[in-house]
Every structure is written in C-alpha cells, then in structure tokens.
Amino acid sequence: MSSLSSGLLGDLDPTSDRAVFRQIADQLREAIDRGRFKEGEKLPSEAELVEHYGVSRMTVRNSFSVLQGEGLVHAEHGKGVFVRPRPPVRRLASDRFARRHREQGKSAFIVEADAAGSHPQVDSLEVKEEKASQDVSTRLGSVRRVLARRRRYLLDGRPVEFATSYLPLDIARGTPIAEPNPGPGGIYARLEELGHRLDHFEEEIRARMPSPDEVRTLRLxxxxxxxxxxxxxxxxxxxxxxxxxxxxxADAYVLSYQLPAT
Amino acid sequence: MSSLSSGLLGDLDPTSDRAVFRQIADQLREAIDRGRFKEGEKLPSEAELVEHYGVSRMTVRNSFSVLQGEGLVHAEHGKGVFVRPRPPVRRLASDRFARRHREQGKSAFIVEADAAGSHPQVDSLEVKEEKASQDVSTRLGSVRRVLARRRRYLLDGRPVEFATSYLPLDIARGTPIAEPNPGPGGIYARLEELGHRLDHFEEEIRARMPSPDEVRTLRLxxxxxxxxxxxxxxxxxxxxxxxxxxxxxADAYVLSYQLPAT
DNA sequence: CTTGCCCACTCGTCTATACGAGTAAGCGTG
DNA sequence: CACGCTTACTCGTATAGACGAGTGGGCAAG
Structure with a gap:
C-alpha cells in the first residue's frame, strides 16, 4: 500500500527555495545512488509519492521526468517506474581492425559477442547504390555515387548499433562487396584482395542526443x-x-584507443 | 501578437493516435530542421502556441520539454524559448600528445584556442594529495595515495571540460608536477625529465548524461x-x-583518432 | 482445470487555473 | 537627462480533476 515503509525517503524543506519537484528528484536520485533502490527495481508509484509528500500528481511526474532526462530511471506504462539497469557494454578496442582478427568466416561482431556469451544478430541489411551526401563525397574525395551497405547490430535482442558503409562505385561495383554477404573477413578483406591494401583508419567521434529516428531504430x-x-x-x-x-x-559501448607517445 | 504570421506551423491531426504534444513537438522540430527557425532564434511563446493550436498551456510546455530533452532548444526565464546554437567545436586529434607539440611554454589548450581565435581560460586549479579511488588505484597498479591535479577549461567564458590527473606519489611528490604550474610542456614534459620516457597512452571513451554536479560545473x-x-x-x-x-x-567536442591497419 | 472477464493499480495525456519571478520597454518624476 | 516605477510579456511552479490505456491478479463460468 502506501506506507513506503518509511525511512527510504525524507521530507520536503518548505523553507528551501529549491523547487519541490527538484527536492523530490534529489531524494530519489540519492536513494538510487546509495543503492536503496537497486537496478531494475521499482520505485514507489506516483500515487504513493503523492501521498508521502502531500503534493499533486503532476509535481511527482515532474520529478520523474527529471530523473528520466538523466537516464537514471524509465517508466513502463501500466507497471511502474524502474531504476534503469546498466546493460552489458561492448568494448571496442583500437586493434579491432587488425588483419589477424580478419581470418575467420564470421564477422568481428558475431565472433566477439559469442565469446562474451551474448546472442548477436545482424539485421536490416541493405546494399544499394545511391547518391553520395556532401559529407561522404568530401571524405571519399569527390565521388558522386557510392555503394551503401546498411546494417543494424543487436545483442541479446537489443539493438545497439546502426552502421552504413559507403564505398566508391569504381572500387565496389560488381565485386563481392556489392553482395549482401561479402564473405569471410568482411569488406576489408575483399578490399585488400582487390589491391587496396589498407594503411590506416581515421575515426571521428561525437556524442549527442538521438534524433526521433534513431530512438526508433535503436529502441533507445x-x-x-x-x-x-x-x-x-x-x-x-x-x-x-x-x-x-x-x-x-551510448550506454552499450566503451571505446578504447591506443595512442603512440611519438 | 498572436498571428504567428501563419505558414510556419501546421494544424493538428485529431484523428491521429499520436499524442497532441508530440505532434506539436514534431512540427516545431521540423521547422527547426528546415531552418524556418534559425540558430539562436526565438520560437513562438507558449501563449502564442496555446492560441494557435487551441490546446492548454501544459500541453505546449510538454512539447517544449520534448525538444529540450533532444537538446534542440533551451528556455530562458522571462525571455522565451530559443533554438540552441551549436557552439564552436574543439577538435582533439590523436597526435595531440606528440612531443613536438610539447615545446612551447603554454599549455596545449591555450595554444590551440589562441590559434582558433577563441579566448581560453583555465580555472579552479587544485593540486593535492589524496586517497586513490578503487578505479584509479587499479589503473595505476595498486597505489594507495596519489597526487591529484584538477582544472577546468573554458572557451570564450564557457566551461567545456573538467579534468583531473592522478599521479603516483613516488613519482610526483616534491617535483614541479606537484606545483600549480608545472612549467613549459606540462606534466608530460616533467615526467620525461624525471626519467619516465613516455611510450604510449590508452584512452577509454564513454558518453552519458551528466550528473547534477557536472551540469553545474560545466553549466550544461x-x-x-x-x-x-x-x-x-x-x-x-x-x-x-x-x-x-x-x-x-559533448556539444563542444569532436575526438579524432588514427588507427594503424596493422 | 482452463478460459475469459472484471477490477484495481499503474502510467499517459490533457484541461483549467493560479500565482511567482525574470525581462525589457515605456513613462513619469525629479 | 537620469532614475525608478509600472506594466506587459515571458517562462517556472504547483494544484485539482478527468479520462484513457496497459498490466496483472482474482474470480466466476464453462
């Protein structure tokens, strides 16, 4: 029922100039940080908090929305509000494209996930020729049209990554790279067989909030x-x-790089 | 002043099962994406949208909070809701620790920002000995206590980064590294003078929402x-x-790495 | 025992209202 | 002219109430 078995949450400070919904959010956040509510555990319901603090329901919802924005909790319609569990993370090491990892028949993603004991899937495979975006064209050195390979990666049923590879048509057209399954070692192995021995990679990293599209595709x-x-x-x-x-x-990844001190 | 000069925003679809506040958010988002509202520009006020769509104020506020969560807009008390301008970005290249960048008297941050025409500051300098956290201790190879060097970096008055360096006491104590200003080339130059010639760096990268503390320190x-x-x-x-x-x-940074294809 | 319905509880959406507080511009007074 | 007040407009916070919809347990009918 409603008791909240006391103890877990304190009272409001009416003299404080901190908004009530922030005080409530603070108390819930602290309780979570201290482990009073564990991962996956259900927080008190809106109605219970309404009674405990003597505030209106919208005020309680406002506190929840603060915590949701921080990624601390998530609400499930009809069930309750839960402490968001931290998912298993994928570690991407900087040697992940080394030739020695390119021997096997399966893709690096599958091999790595199997080793970690998770269930990997690759999804929404699409391979087609299209017009290069301004950015891609610049990066590839002024090409007009490219071969685009799109795929989505899932771990234990959860989408974690969505990737598109763009390759110049004069390299990829009519080769196994243009096939849905490019064969053992992936497209990097095929590129080298076609005479493009790989020298190095450049990676640019940004972090931001997802677009509504990305929220859908990655079920974020x-x-x-x-x-x-x-x-x-x-x-x-x-x-x-x-x-x-x-x-x-972002909650499913840690990227790792090695830099020479040169 | 209610007209909204029409055109910019459409009508609601009452037959849609998409929540009204989401439909409003969608329309505002699209208008922003299409450049109908430019960076830094003011969106229609809550009252104007209430009249335009014929909904209650809380519904409009709800749409704004969606867009705020996406990092698209920000509200200013007493002024309005504005399209969030993209700040100038700092690019971190993977050779930023190369010895050749270590010659000058000023820190890499200052040199780089000056070159980019921004006004750099370093702030809240703190240097002290303290107990190593579990994580730091593990990474440094089971040390108990460390020298901690904390500082905050600002560009054009805006905080963009907060960093703490931890060094084993047996290396750093009593050396220029323990001074607020370690001298030309920074602590890496001092470490090499002390006989610790640097070989390589490992970097681990995560992205997440900030804690309330980080929101304060970085004024996010x-x-x-x-x-x-x-x-x-x-x-x-x-x-x-x-x-x-x-x-x-995250909105102030692009990280860039070079990986060998080995 | 199984099936299906009902009900209680949960969060989701929306309205209407009220007051507080920050901002900026206008206007009158000294 | 300069200062301070008023006023209108902005978002911030909070209340109270209504209905909808997803979930899961219990109970009654088959």
Whole structure:
C-alpha cells in the first residue's frame, strides 16, 4: 500500500527555495545512488509519492521526468517506474581492425559477442547504390555515387548499433562487396584482395542526443545519448576507400584507443 | 501578437493516435530542421502556441520539454524559448600528445584556442594529495595515495571540460608536477625529465548524461550529454605513470583518432 | 482445470487555473 | 537627462480533476 515503509525517503524543506519537484528528484536520485533502490527495481508509484509528500500528481511526474532526462530511471506504462539497469557494454578496442582478427568466416561482431556469451544478430541489411551526401563525397574525395551497405547490430535482442558503409562505385561495383554477404573477413578483406591494401583508419567521434529516428531504430530509452562515429579507411596509396558512419547506443559501448607517445 | 504570421506551423491531426504534444513537438522540430527557425532564434511563446493550436498551456510546455530533452532548444526565464546554437567545436586529434607539440611554454589548450581565435581560460586549479579511488588505484597498479591535479577549461567564458590527473606519489611528490604550474610542456614534459620516457597512452571513451554536479560545473544546458574520457599514460618500462579523468561537454567536442591497419 | 472477464493499480495525456519571478520597454518624476 | 516605477510579456511552479490505456491478479463460468 502506501506506507513506503518509511525511512527510504525524507521530507520536503518548505523553507528551501529549491523547487519541490527538484527536492523530490534529489531524494530519489540519492536513494538510487546509495543503492536503496537497486537496478531494475521499482520505485514507489506516483500515487504513493503523492501521498508521502502531500503534493499533486503532476509535481511527482515532474520529478520523474527529471530523473528520466538523466537516464537514471524509465517508466513502463501500466507497471511502474524502474531504476534503469546498466546493460552489458561492448568494448571496442583500437586493434579491432587488425588483419589477424580478419581470418575467420564470421564477422568481428558475431565472433566477439559469442565469446562474451551474448546472442548477436545482424539485421536490416541493405546494399544499394545511391547518391553520395556532401559529407561522404568530401571524405571519399569527390565521388558522386557510392555503394551503401546498411546494417543494424543487436545483442541479446537489443539493438545497439546502426552502421552504413559507403564505398566508391569504381572500387565496389560488381565485386563481392556489392553482395549482401561479402564473405569471410568482411569488406576489408575483399578490399585488400582487390589491391587496396589498407594503411590506416581515421575515426571521428561525437556524442549527442538521438534524433526521433534513431530512438526508433535503436529502441533507445529516454536519457540515453548516442555515440556517432565516422571512420574513413585509407589504402596504402593514400586513397580513402571506405567511409563508415555508425550510431551507437551510448550506454552499450566503451571505446578504447591506443595512442603512440611519438 | 498572436498571428504567428501563419505558414510556419501546421494544424493538428485529431484523428491521429499520436499524442497532441508530440505532434506539436514534431512540427516545431521540423521547422527547426528546415531552418524556418534559425540558430539562436526565438520560437513562438507558449501563449502564442496555446492560441494557435487551441490546446492548454501544459500541453505546449510538454512539447517544449520534448525538444529540450533532444537538446534542440533551451528556455530562458522571462525571455522565451530559443533554438540552441551549436557552439564552436574543439577538435582533439590523436597526435595531440606528440612531443613536438610539447615545446612551447603554454599549455596545449591555450595554444590551440589562441590559434582558433577563441579566448581560453583555465580555472579552479587544485593540486593535492589524496586517497586513490578503487578505479584509479587499479589503473595505476595498486597505489594507495596519489597526487591529484584538477582544472577546468573554458572557451570564450564557457566551461567545456573538467579534468583531473592522478599521479603516483613516488613519482610526483616534491617535483614541479606537484606545483600549480608545472612549467613549459606540462606534466608530460616533467615526467620525461624525471626519467619516465613516455611510450604510449590508452584512452577509454564513454558518453552519458551528466550528473547534477557536472551540469553545474560545466553549466550544461539540458539535453547535452558529456563525453567521459579516461586516459592512462605508460612509460617505456610499461608502468602506468598518470591517469587523467576528463569530462567534456559533448556539444563542444569532436575526438579524432588514427588507427594503424596493422 | 482452463478460459475469459472484471477490477484495481499503474502510467499517459490533457484541461483549467493560479500565482511567482525574470525581462525589457515605456513613462513619469525629479 | 537620469532614475525608478509600472506594466506587459515571458517562462517556472504547483494544484485539482478527468479520462484513457496497459498490466496483472482474482474470480466466476464453462
């Protein structure tokens, strides 16, 4: 019922100039931080908090929306408001494109996820020729049209990443790269077989809030940012041979890089 | 002053099952994306939208809060709701710690910002010995106490980054590293003079919503995530000699890395 | 026992109203 | 002219009430 078994939450300070809904949010946040509410656990319902604090329902909802914006909790219609569990993270190491990882038949994503004991899936595969965006065209050195390879990655049924690779048509057209499944070692192995020995990659990283589109595709909870990574692959002649545009659910990733001190 | 000069915003679709406040948010978002409202420009006031759509004020406020959560707009008490301007971005290149950048007397941050024509400041300098957190201790190889160097970076008066460096006491105590100003080339130059020739750095990158503390320190608008970067510096004997924990306003940064294809 | 309905509880959406407080411009007074 | 007050407009906070819709347990009918 309504008791809240006391203790967990304090009282409001009517003399404080801090808004009531912020005080409530503060108390809930602190209770979560201290582990009084554990991951996945249900917070008191709106009605219970209304009674406990003696405020109106909209005020309680306002506090919840603060915590949602911080990514701390999420609401489930008909069930309650829950402490958002931290999902298992994928670690991307800076040697993830090393040739030695390119031997196997399966993609790096599948191999890595299997090893970590999760269930990987790749999804919404689309391969088609299209007009290059301004940005992609610049990065690839003024190409008009490109081959675009789109796919979505899922771990244990949860979408975690959406990626599009762009390749110049003069390189990719009519090769296995234009096939839905490019074969063992992925498109980097195919590029090298086609004479484009890879020299290095450049990665640009941004973080921002997702667009409504990205919220849908990645089924993102509110308060979860995305990591936007743009990788350009260069062959040994210095030519940009691929641009890969990736949007990742930020709560599912840690990126890791090694830099020489040179 | 209610007209809204029409045209900019459409009508609601009462047959749609999309919530009214979402429809309003959609229309405002689209108008912003199409440039009908430019950066820094004021959106119609709550009262104007109430009249235009024939809904209650809370509904309009609800749409604004959606857009705020997406980082698209920000409200200013007494003035209005504005399209959030994209701030100038700092680009961090992967060679930013190369020795050749370490010659000058000023810190890399100052030099770079001056070159970009912005006005840099460094702030809330604190240098003190303290107990190492579990995480820092692990990264530095089981040290108990560390020297902590904290500072905040500002561009044109806006805080963009807050960083803390941790160094083992046996390396840093009693050296210029323990001084507020460690001298030309920064602490990396001092570490090398002390015989710890740097070999490489490891960087871990996460993105998440800021804590209330970070919102204060970085004066973050709502809907702006942070990039959390943890760098470990290794000397040529393979010892971790520094851990630097950095929290950056995500809208002010692009990180850039080069990876060998090895 | 199984099926299906009902009900209680949950959050979602929306209205209407009230007062507070920050901002900026106009206007009158000294 | 300069200062301070008033006023209109802005968003911020809070209340009270209504209805809708998803969820899950209990109970009654088959």
């Amino acid at each position: 909870a509110s308060g979860v940012p995305v990591i936007h990574l743009i990788r350009t692959a260069f062959d040994q002649e210095g030519r940009a041979v691929e641009v890969c545009d990736t949007v990742m659910a | 608008a709502s809907g702006v995530p942070v990039i959390h970067l943890i760098r470990t510096a290794f000397d040529q004997e393979g010892r971790a000699v520094e851990v630097c924990d950095t929290v950056m306003a």
